[in-house]
Amino acid sequence: MxxxxxxxxxxxxxxxxxxxxxxQATLLGFALAAVLGLVLAILRMSKTGWISVTAAGFVEFIRxxxxxxxxxxIFFVFPEFGVVLPxxxxxxxxxxxxxxxxxxxxxxxGLENVPRGQWEASTALNLSPYITFRDIIIPQAIPPVVPAxxxxxxxxxxxxxxxxxxxxxxxxxxxxILGSQSFRYVEPITLVGGFFLVMSLIAAAFIRQVETYLxxxxxxxxxxx
Amino acid sequence: MQLRPLAVCAIVFxxxxxxxxxxxxxxxxxxxxxxxxxxxxxxxxGGCILAMVMALIAAMAxxxxxxxxxxxxxxxxxxxxxxxxxxxxxxxxxxxxxFGILLDPLxxxxxxxxxxxxxxxxxxVxxAVNAVPRGQWEASVALNMPxxxxxxxxxxxxxxxxxxxxWGNLFIELLKxxxxxxxxxxxxxxxxxxxxxxxxxxxxxxxxxxxxVYLALSVLITVGTRTLETFAARGIARGR
Amino acid sequence: MTTPMVxxxxxxxxYGTLTVLDSLNLEIAPNEKVAxxxxxxxxxxxxxxxxxxxxxxxxGVIYVDGDPLTHMQKNGKLVPADERYLRKxxxxxxxxxxxxxxxxxMSAMKNCMEAPIHVLGLSKKEAAERAAELLDxxxxxxxxxxxxxxxxxxxxxxxxxxxxxxxxxxxxxxDEVTSALDPELVGEVLNVIRKLGTEHNLxxxxxxxxxxxxxxxxxxxxxxxxxxxxxxxxPDEIFNEPKEERTRQFLSAVxxxx
Numbered sequence: 001m002x003x004x005x006x007x008x009x010x011x012x013x014x015x016x017x018x019x020x021x022x023x024q025a026t027l028l029g030f031a032l033a034a035v036l037g038l039v040l041a042i043l044r045m046s047k048t049g050w051i052s053v054t055a056a057g058f059v060e061f062i063r064x065x066x067x068x069x070x071x072x073x074i075f076f077v078f079p080e081f082g083v084v085l086p087x088x089x090x091x092x093x094x095x096x097x098x099x100x101x102x103x104x105x106x107x108x109x110g111l112e113n114v115p116r117g118q119w120e121a122s123t124a125l126n127l128s129p130y131i132t133f134r135d136i137i138i139p140q141a142i143p144p145v146v147p148a149x150x151x152x153x154x155x156x157x158x159x160x161x162x163x164x165x166x167x168x169x170x171x172x173x174x175x176x177i178l179g180s181q182s183f184r185y186v187e188p189i190t191l192v193g194g195f196f197l198v199m200s201l202i203a204a205a206f207i208r209q210v211e212t213y214l215x216x217x218x219x220x221x222x223x224x225x
Numbered sequence: 226m227q228l229r230p231l232a233v234c235a236i237v238f239x240x241x242x243x244x245x246x247x248x249x250x251x252x253x254x255x256x257x258x259x260x261x262x263x264x265x266x267x268x269x270x271g272g273c274i275l276a277m278v279m280a281l282i283a284a285m286a287x288x289x290x291x292x293x294x295x296x297x298x299x300x301x302x303x304x305x306x307x308x309x310x311x312x313x314x315x316x317x318x319x320x321x322x323x324f325g326i327l328l329d330p331l332x333x334x335x336x337x338x339x340x341x342x343x344x345x346x347x348x349x350v351x352x353a354v355n356a357v358p359r360g361q362w363e364a365s366v367a368l369n370m371p372x373x374x375x376x377x378x379x380x381x382x383x384x385x386x387x388x389x390x391x392w393g394n395l396f397i398e399l400l401k402x403x404x405x406x407x408x409x410x411x412x413x414x415x416x417x418x419x420x421x422x423x424x425x426x427x428x429x430x431x432x433x434x435x436x437x438v439y440l441a442l443s444v445l446i447t448v449g450t451r452t453l454e455t456f457a458a459r460g461i462a463r464g465r
Numbered sequence: 466m467t468t469p470m471v472x473x474x475x476x477x478x479x480y481g482t483l484t485v486l487d488s489l490n491l492e493i494a495p496n497e498k499v500a501x502x503x504x505x506x507x508x509x510x511x512x513x514x515x516x517x518x519x520x521x522x523x524x525g526v527i528y529v530d531g532d533p534l535t536h537m538q539k540n541g542k543l544v545p546a547d548e549r550y551l552r553k554x555x556x557x558x559x560x561x562x563x564x565x566x567x568x569x570x571m572s573a574m575k576n577c578m579e580a581p582i583h584v585l586g587l588s589k590k591e592a593a594e595r596a597a598e599l600l601d602x603x604x605x606x607x608x609x610x611x612x613x614x615x616x617x618x619x620x621x622x623x624x625x626x627x628x629x630x631x632x633x634x635x636x637x638x639x640d641e642v643t644s645a646l647d648p649e650l651v652g653e654v655l656n657v658i659r660k661l662g663t664e665h666n667l668x669x670x671x672x673x674x675x676x677x678x679x680x681x682x683x684x685x686x687x688x689x690x691x692x693x694x695x696x697x698x699x700p701d702e703i704f705n706e707p708k709e710e711r712t713r714q715f716l717s718a719v720x721x722x723x
Contacts, residue, residue, distance in 0.1 A: 064443035066404035073432045158309040185319035193308045200307035364566035368580035369555045382570045
């Protein structure tokens with residue numbers, strides 16, 4: 001028999017509980033990525049040569065190497081320097097770091113798309129660089145890139161099964177344990193796949209909604225609501 | 226892939242140099258790491274080829290295929306983009322044998338990663354084909370060319386140029402994803418690193434070196450696609 | 466009376482509720498040169514695009530050289546043409562576009578050889594001879610191996626004309642072929658068209674804003690307005706003594722702009 005519904009009902013509660021861990025890891029990881037990405041993007045735009053080059057090098061380095069190794073690195077290497085992190089924390093940091101690098105490129109595109117005239121007008125009004133950034137540039141730079149950030153949220157979500165490699169009890173790890181207990185891998189792994197597929201499709205549809213909404217409001221800023 | 230990769234490379238190889246010099250018994254691990262790197266490269270190359278083939282087929286089926294074929298293509302693209310590469314890998318590795326399909330792990334690895342990246346690639350192909358100006362299709366109609374011919378001789382060669390940079394990114398994603406195959410017992414670079422970590426406990430050095438090897442391979446891909454890009458931009462499409 | 470080369474029989478084209486062409490009837494004799502003028506949005510470009518089968522028509526039938534173009538005979542009835550039928554009859558027509566639409570990845574020669582080889586089945590040698598001859602004819606004998614991006618707009622448009630002629634069409638369509646050109650390049654393209662008119666037996670339909678050229682070159686001028694032919698006749702009649710108020714307004718507006 002290829003598919004056993006009784007077994008499916010038996011393992012569903014366990015998998016649902018594990019999915020909470022998956023979602024936690026996703027949200028925490030992305031919160032870190034969103035903040036770190038913005039910081040990296042701003043550092044990268046710095047006029048001080050070595051700051052921008054270092055930030056750029058860091059981003060390129062993180063983007064060019066596998067997340068899995070980065071997870072291992074944080075989980076196994078940090079303790080060597082006395083920083084012992086629980087698996088979940090290490091995993092969240094690694095995912096946040098990895099996707100923060102991706103997000104920084106998105107933010108950068110957003111920041112660069114704000115017309116130069118906005119900076120010049122702010123200078124003409126004698127606004128400090130900090131205020132210009134906070135009140136003039138960021139509010140214009142972020143909304144257009146929200147869909148792109150959303151796509152990385154989904155991408156990060158789909159990478160959370162990697163945390164199974166350092167034994168975080170998220171969906172994949174739970175499925176593997178269930179499989180090894182019952183010698184039935186078909187149901188747990190298929191269910192996990194189905195869960196990711198459904199969540200990703202829902203997220204993609206939601207992002208499309210946000211995109212059309214933004215297209216409408218951004219083209220007509222401050223227009224009739 | 227945006228930065229002068231060589232500058233980054235220099236910085237990182239400097240760090241790597243420091244790590245290596247502090248790693249006294251490093252020499253005896255070189256053969257193992259090289260073997261692992263060879264497996265990683267093998268899977269990357271195999272996966273890239275499969276991905277390009279699948280991407281082209283799926284994109285063509287989705288855009289021009291008859292209805293059932295179109296649905297099949299959409300299903301393929303959505304399923305493989307909507308689930309994780311690791312889930313797909315495990316599914317092929319653990320579930321297929323239940324259906325009596327026994328593949329060796331290396332085949333599973335290349336198939337899973339190739340299919341995964343191929344699904345993303347299909348959207349790249351589609352985007353590039355759609356970006357070719359409508360006038361090119363109209364000119365082909367005016368010259369009475371059949372659709373397949375205009376696609377093959379007029380549209381795809383132009384789309385090809387636009388596809389190179391995103392494909393470069395996808396190849397790097399694929400290279401990075403090969404690290405996952407260590408989880409289905411293939412002794413690639415990541416697997417070897419894990420193995421050595423458990424036997425030598427030289428954690429810092431091993432993982433630093435492995436990161437650098439992946440970085441070097443990424444840079445190689447970047448430089449390769451850049452070269453192809455300038456070559457193609459000069460040789461195939463001379464702008465319009 | 467000879468069969469008209471092109472015949473529009475009650476042809477209607479609309480997008481949703483917007484009617485672009487309203488039951489058009491027009492017959493064009495073999496070897497006749499017809500200029501189509503009119504304000505933008507009057508449906509004049511649509512006439513050419515329908516004839517090139519780039520747009521489907523909603524009603525009516527278009528005939529080319531006596532055969533239905535948009536429809537085919539099936540059990541004695543006319544049904545909308547399928548792709549195979551279209552490919553058979555489309556070969557009678559060639560078109561030159563406003564924005565040239567040359568293939569950017571092919572040299573001038575290759576642009577002119579591609580369709581003759583793959584559609585007409587000519588050998589490479591035959592196609593090359595034909596392409597060379599036509600490029601000579603449009604005055605680009607020395608630019609054969611240049612790519613579109615290496616050519617000026619006027620030169621690109623002349624290559625586009627040669628490319629269309631290489632298919633040996635009976636009807637040539639020119640869709641605002643000089644509108645995208647810098648003023649000093651317009652003349653060289655019009656000269657090629659002039660030459661075509663005298664040296665070849667071709668039926669020509671052109672949508673143009675070059676009133677001087679339309680007047681000198683065309684056998685008949687059709688003024689389109691609001692999806693209909695508002696007035697048609699010999700160039701002298703249309704330009705010297707237009708009967709319709711709309712035609713008069715349009716012509717004086719165009720003359721003023723020049």
